[in-house]
Amino acid sequence: MTVTYPDGSTVQLKKGSTFLDAAIAISEGFARKVLAAKINHEFYDLNRQIPGDASVTFMTFDDEAGRKLYWHSTAHVMAAAVKRLFPDAKVAIGPAIDEGFYYDFDVEKPFTEEDLEKIEAEMKAVVNEDSVFEREDISRKDALKLFTDMKEPYKIELAGELEDKNVSLYRLAGFTDLCRGPHIPSSGKIKAFKLLSSAGAYWRGDEKNRMLQRIYGISFPDKKMLKERLEWLEEVKKRDHRILGAKLELYSVDEETGAGLILWHPKGSIIRETIENYWREEHRKRGYELVFTPHIASERVYQRSGHLENYAENMYSPMDIDGTPYYVKPMNCPGHIKIFQSKMRSYRDLPIRLCELGTVYRYERSGVLHGMLRVRGFTQDDSHIFCTPEQAVDEVIGVLNFVVELMGIFGYTFKAYLSTRPEKSLGDEQSWESATTALKEALKRTNVEYELDPGEGVFYGPKIDIKLRDVLGRLWQGPTIQVDFNLANRFDINYIGKDGSEHRVVMIHRVVLGSMERFIGGLIEHYAGAFPVWLAPVQAVVMPLTDAQRDFAVSLVDKMRLVGLRVDLDDRNEKINRKIRDAEEMKVPYMLILGKREIETDTVSLRKRRDGDLGAVPVEDIIERIRVENKEKTRD
RNA sequence: GCCGAUGUAGCUCAGAUGGCCAGAGCGUCUCACUUGUAAUGAGAGGGUCGGGGGUUCGAAUCCCUCCAUCGGCUCCA
Incomplete structure (x- = not known):
C-alpha cells in the first residue's frame, strides 16, 4: 500500500504495516519522537495497522495535538498509579488541559501532600515498567458490563451516554479506562513529570454533584523542559500581584x-x-x-433593565429609602x-x-x-x-x-x-x-x-x-x-x-x-512590578552621598517636581549601597547619586534600575531624559 | 458556596507529645558613624498567638464555631 506523508513524498509498505513502520520509514530518529498518527481527522495509535492507502500525519510533542495526547497519556499513568495505591478510588475523567493534565478521583479522604509524593513514586514505577497502552474495541454493552463489574460508576455513566455502538478501552499497567485515544505507545515515553497540586472538583463541574479529588500534573519528553516549566512557575509566583502589591505599597x-x-x-x-x-x-x-x-438607584430602574430578573444573585440586598428599595449599582x-x-x-x-x-x-x-x-x-x-x-x-x-x-x-x-x-x-x-x-x-x-x-x-x-x-x-x-x-x-x-x-x-x-x-x-x-517611567509611582530617587550634598539634593528634587516628575529624596543616614538596594527593591526606574564630584561639575551620577551605573550626566540632560520617557510612555 | 490547606510582632518565619514573663531576622525608633553604585554598627520599642466559645489546675498548642487568606471547582470586569 502507499502511504503519503505531509510533504507529498510517498512510501510503499506491505499490507499490515503499522503507523510506527511508516514513521521508521522516514527515519529511526523521527520514529522515536513520534507519539501518534492521524489520517484526515482521525487519530491512531502507532502500533495500529494502517488501514490502506492513506495520507498520514504524525504527531510529536512539538505540536499541540501531540502535547495533549502526551499529557493525557500521563493522566492514564497517574490513574494507574492511584489505582495501585488506592484500590477503592473510583476514576472519573482525566483530560489534557492547556498546560498539563488532571485526573479526577472519588476517594474517601482527600489526597495529602504525602499521597502525591507516593503517587509520583508509583508513577515512576509504571514509567520504568515501560508498560504498553493496549487498545481494545468492544461493544458499548460489553463496556457497560465491564465497568459494572469493576464498580466504576463514573465510567458507567460516561459509557452510557456514548452514542456509538462500539467504544474503545485502553489498558495500561493493570488499569483499564474508557477512552477514545490515541495514546503514546508506552509509558516509558514519559521522561519527566511532576504532580503539581490536588484540589476538590465537582463531578462534571456541577456543584449539585459529588465533589471529587482532582490531581493536576505536567509531563515532558525531556527533563530540561520540565525544569524550565518549573522555573516558569517560579517566575509566575514571583510576579504575583498580591505579593508585589504589598511589597511595593500599591x-x-x-x-x-x-x-x-x-x-x-x-x-x-x-x-x-x-x-x-x-x-x-x-x-x-x-x-x-x-x-x-449615581452609585445607588431605585429598584424601578433595575426592574426595567431586567437586572433584578437576570442578575439578582450578583446584586447586594437593597437599602430602604423612604419606603422604596434602592440597590448599589452592579452595572x-x-x-x-x-x-x-x-x-x-x-x-x-x-x-x-x-x-x-x-x-x-x-x-x-x-x-x-x-x-x-x-x-x-x-x-x-x-x-x-x-x-x-x-x-x-x-x-x-x-x-x-x-x-x-x-x-x-x-x-x-x-x-x-x-x-x-x-x-x-x-x-x-x-x-x-x-x-x-x-x-x-x-x-x-x-x-x-x-x-x-x-x-x-x-x-x-x-x-x-x-x-x-x-x-x-x-x-x-x-x-x-x-x-x-x-x-x-x-x-x-x-x-x-x-x-x-x-x-x-x-x-x-x-x-x-x-x-x-x-x-x-x-x-x-x-511588568513584574517594574512599571515604566510614565506609570512608576516614584520615577527617580535622589541620593546624596553625605549630608554635605543634602541642600543640593533638596533643590534638585524641587526642580524636578516643578516640571511634574515624581521624585523622592533619600537623605537617610545610610551608605549609598543601601540606598541603591532599597530603590532597586522598590523598582524605582532611576537613581540620581550626588557626591562632591558631581556637584563640582553640575552633573548627577545616573543609575538605571537593573542596568546599573550610567555614569555622570549633566542635570538638565537627566531631567530631559526622564521627561521624554514620561511623555512618550516609553517601556523599558 | 463547596473540598483541602493555612492564620504567631508591620513583613518572613521558629515555637514535638498542652506547663516558667512567646522567640529570631528584616522593617520601625534612638545613638554613633558621613559614607562612591544592591543591606554600617550598637541599643530600644513592638504580639488580644485571626475572632468567639469550650475542655483543663493550666491552651499559641486539644475540641466546636465564625472570619480571612491560599490552591481548585463554578462564575466573572
Whole structure:
C-alpha cells in the first residue's frame, strides 16, 4: 500500500504495516519522537495497522495535538498509579488541559501532600515498567458490563451516554479506562513529570454533584523542559500581584473593611490616576463624552433593565429609602441610558458615546476572591455607544482601533474571540444575524484576527472578547465589545430618523481596560512590578552621598517636581549601597547619586534600575531624559 | 458556596507529645558613624498567638464555631 506523508513524498509498505513502520520509514530518529498518527481527522495509535492507502500525519510533542495526547497519556499513568495505591478510588475523567493534565478521583479522604509524593513514586514505577497502552474495541454493552463489574460508576455513566455502538478501552499497567485515544505507545515515553497540586472538583463541574479529588500534573519528553516549566512557575509566583502589591505599597485588602474590597494606597493610586487621566484624554480625542452616574438607584430602574430578573444573585440586598428599595449599582448601563433619554435625539446627534469610570459592586462568592483580579467592588472603564444600525460597523471599528493603540502602549499583544448566539437568549434571529455580521465586518476591516466562540455570547447580544497576552504568554480577560438588543428594547431607546419617525438605536457596550482593579493587577504581573517611567509611582530617587550634598539634593528634587516628575529624596543616614538596594527593591526606574564630584561639575551620577551605573550626566540632560520617557510612555 | 490547606510582632518565619514573663531576622525608633553604585554598627520599642466559645489546675498548642487568606471547582470586569 502507499502511504503519503505531509510533504507529498510517498512510501510503499506491505499490507499490515503499522503507523510506527511508516514513521521508521522516514527515519529511526523521527520514529522515536513520534507519539501518534492521524489520517484526515482521525487519530491512531502507532502500533495500529494502517488501514490502506492513506495520507498520514504524525504527531510529536512539538505540536499541540501531540502535547495533549502526551499529557493525557500521563493522566492514564497517574490513574494507574492511584489505582495501585488506592484500590477503592473510583476514576472519573482525566483530560489534557492547556498546560498539563488532571485526573479526577472519588476517594474517601482527600489526597495529602504525602499521597502525591507516593503517587509520583508509583508513577515512576509504571514509567520504568515501560508498560504498553493496549487498545481494545468492544461493544458499548460489553463496556457497560465491564465497568459494572469493576464498580466504576463514573465510567458507567460516561459509557452510557456514548452514542456509538462500539467504544474503545485502553489498558495500561493493570488499569483499564474508557477512552477514545490515541495514546503514546508506552509509558516509558514519559521522561519527566511532576504532580503539581490536588484540589476538590465537582463531578462534571456541577456543584449539585459529588465533589471529587482532582490531581493536576505536567509531563515532558525531556527533563530540561520540565525544569524550565518549573522555573516558569517560579517566575509566575514571583510576579504575583498580591505579593508585589504589598511589597511595593500599591494596595491592600483589610479583613475588617471586608473581603474583596481594595484599599488603594498612595503609590497604587498614582498608577491608577495616571492611567485614568490618559484614558480620559484618549476618549475625548475619539469623540466620547465623560459622565458620572449615581452609585445607588431605585429598584424601578433595575426592574426595567431586567437586572433584578437576570442578575439578582450578583446584586447586594437593597437599602430602604423612604419606603422604596434602592440597590448599589452592579452595572453602569441604566445611568447612561437615562442620560441618553433625557431629551429627544435626532439621527444627526448620533453616534453618542457616553463613557464613565464607573464603580460597581457585585456579589462574588467568597471562594473566588483573588487579590485585585477578582473583587466585590471595582471601577469599570465603561462606555455605551448609541448609534444607528448603519453606524454600528464603524463604531465597532473605532473601538477596535482604540484597543489596538491602547494595548500597544502597555506592551500587550492580544487575541480576539467572536462569541455568537447562546442557547438561552433574547431577540429575534435577524437582530442577531445583523449584529454578528457587523462585528465580523469590523474585525475583518481592522485586520484583527479572531477565533469563533460559538454560543458563547451574552443572552442580550453577540460580543467580541479580547484576551491580552502578557510577557509570560499568559492570557488575561481584556476588552469586550457587546451589542445589546435587550436594553434598547426594554428602555425603548429611540432616535428620530430622517423620515421623522422613531427608530430603535443600536446600543454597543464596551470596556477597554475592563476594570481598574483587574487591569492594574494584571499590569503588576506583566511588568513584574517594574512599571515604566510614565506609570512608576516614584520615577527617580535622589541620593546624596553625605549630608554635605543634602541642600543640593533638596533643590534638585524641587526642580524636578516643578516640571511634574515624581521624585523622592533619600537623605537617610545610610551608605549609598543601601540606598541603591532599597530603590532597586522598590523598582524605582532611576537613581540620581550626588557626591562632591558631581556637584563640582553640575552633573548627577545616573543609575538605571537593573542596568546599573550610567555614569555622570549633566542635570538638565537627566531631567530631559526622564521627561521624554514620561511623555512618550516609553517601556523599558 | 463547596473540598483541602493555612492564620504567631508591620513583613518572613521558629515555637514535638498542652506547663516558667512567646522567640529570631528584616522593617520601625534612638545613638554613633558621613559614607562612591544592591543591606554600617550598637541599643530600644513592638504580639488580644485571626475572632468567639469550650475542655483543663493550666491552651499559641486539644475540641466546636465564625472570619480571612491560599490552591481548585463554578462564575466573572
